[in-house]
Amino acid sequence: MEDLLLLIHRMPYPPNKGDKIRSYHLLKHLAQHYRVHLGTFVDDADDWQHVPTVQALCASAHFAPLNPTLARVRSLGALLANRSLSLDYYRDAGMRAWTERTMREHGVKRIVVFSSQMAQYADCWPQARRVVDFCDVDSDKWRQYAEQKSWPMNMLYRHEARQLLAYERKVARECDASLFVSQPEAELFRDLAPESAPKIGFFNNGVDTDYFSPARDYASPYAAGERAIVFTGAMDYWPNVDAVQWFAAEVFPQLRARFADARFYIVGARPSSAVQALAQLPGVVVTGTVPDVRPYIAHGAVAVAPLRIARGIQNKVLEAMAMATPVVVSPQALEGIEAIPGQDLVLAPDAAAFAAAVAALLEKSDGALGRSARAKVEQLYSWPSNLARIEARLECA
Numbered sequence: 577m578e579d580l581l582l583l584i585h586r587m588p589y590p591p592n593k594g595d596k597i598r599s600y601h602l603l604k605h606l607a608q609h610y611r612v613h614l615g616t617f618v619d620d621a622d623d624w625q626h627v628p629t630v631q632a633l634c635a636s637a638h639f640a641p642l643n644p645t646l647a648r649v650r651s652l653g654a655l656l657a658n659r660s661l662s663l664d665y666y667r668d669a670g671m672r673a674w675t676e677r678t679m680r681e682h683g684v685k686r687i688v689v690f691s692s693q694m695a696q697y698a699d700c701w702p703q704a705r706r707v708v709d710f711c712d713v714d715s716d717k718w719r720q721y722a723e724q725k726s727w728p729m730n731m732l733y734r735h736e737a738r739q740l741l742a743y744e745r746k747v748a749r750e751c752d753a754s755l756f757v758s759q760p761e762a763e764l765f766r767d768l769a770p771e772s773a774p775k776i777g778f779f780n781n782g783v784d785t786d787y788f789s790p791a792r793d794y795a796s797p798y799a800a801g802e803r804a805i806v807f808t809g810a811m812d813y814w815p816n817v818d819a820v821q822w823f824a825a826e827v828f829p830q831l832r833a834r835f836a837d838a839r840f841y842i843v844g845a846r847p848s849s850a851v852q853a854l855a856q857l858p859g860v861v862v863t864g865t866v867p868d869v870r871p872y873i874a875h876g877a878v879a880v881a882p883l884r885i886a887r888g889i890q891n892k893v894l895e896a897m898a899m900a901t902p903v904v905v906s907p908q909a910l911e912g913i914e915a916i917p918g919q920d921l922v923l924a925p926d927a928a929a930f931a932a933a934v935a936a937l938l939e940k941s942d943g944a945l946g947r948s949a950r951a952k953v954e955q956l957y958s959w960p961s962n963l964a965r966i967e968a969r970l971e972c973a
Contacts, residue, residue: 712887758912782959900946
């Protein structure tokens with residue numbers, strides 16, 4: 577096996593943790609074909625327990641602790657220097673030293689970068705074949721944030737959108753391939769970076785359909801007689817926070833007026849204070865961290881993804897589809913997912929449509945919708961077939 581350097585901004589870990597699924601499966605796939613040297617940051621104390629699992633997949637690994645609060649403060653210096661805050665957030669002398677030592681000691685000829693912020697550690701190795709998995713167009717996410725926020729945060733977000741896009745374009749020009757999480761995401765970046773268009777592609781996320789399977793036996797986490805509407809995701813992530821706030825304020829009251837037994841379950845780690853406050857509303861339940869999200873999805877009457885800001889593919893939608901649970905999504909949450917509205921899931925563009933769609937499913941669950949969704953995931957969202965695209969880019973002459 578040949579050596580490969582893999583740089584990931586947040587430590588990947590086993591696939592029942594939503595926001596790190598893609599990087600974990602990428603690591604597993606590459607470890608089957610290369611001797612992987614992994615450099616990654618650990619920004620959550622709970623992640624340290626997964627180090628042995630991740631390390632077992634690697635020839636060597638460097639786990640750099642990162643304190644999010646200190647990193648945010650440190651990154652503010654980028655404002656004065658007219659740099660991207662995201663790059664300064666992940667700037668670390670120890671990571672750079674480890675990267676340089678690993679490249680020299682092992683004669684590494686291939687580098688995979690996961691998330692543009694980590695490309696700063698590969699920028700001085702042009703002799704290696706460098707493939708970047710941007711996942712999403714992060715700069716456009718910051719642009720969307722700026723449109724939603726008021727001063728002074730909108731000014732900060734506009735700065736980051738501008739500076740990060742300039743860096744993303746630089747990375748795309750200098751590296752051998754730039755990949756994204758979906759075809760729409762890749763097309764967006766081609767529009768933003770036309771000079772690199774021939775080197776821009778994508779590979780879809782996948783779903784472990786054995787793990788997320790409706791055939792498994794799950795004990796219900798809900799009280800008898802409840803009609804559970806479920807949202808899953810990291811609940812300190814602002815697009816998720818915005819989504820559940822909107823649903824709780826604009827949609828759920830309409831459903832509660834019609835269904836006294838309806839409950840809105842917000843399932844996910846690290847709920848922000850704004851999310852915790854929603855638990856004061858009638859019928860809203862905020863679980864915080866749960867050991868396993870699958871029982872909540874499996875026994876939910878409806879899964880909802882009412883995101884108003886989104887980039888890339890929403891794993892929460894694919895996982896609910898894999899579990900054959902009926903899903904109602906906003907247009908933003910559907911972007912990049914090859915599903916047919918009305919056949920595989922329900923598309924709801926506004927609050928009235930969301931309320932009507934969820935109400936219809938609460939009254940009569942649509943088994944055909946769930947079965948079609950499961951079949952679509954099995955057909956299109958296999959990790960091995962999708963990850964083969966990054967290997968092809970690495971081996972291309």
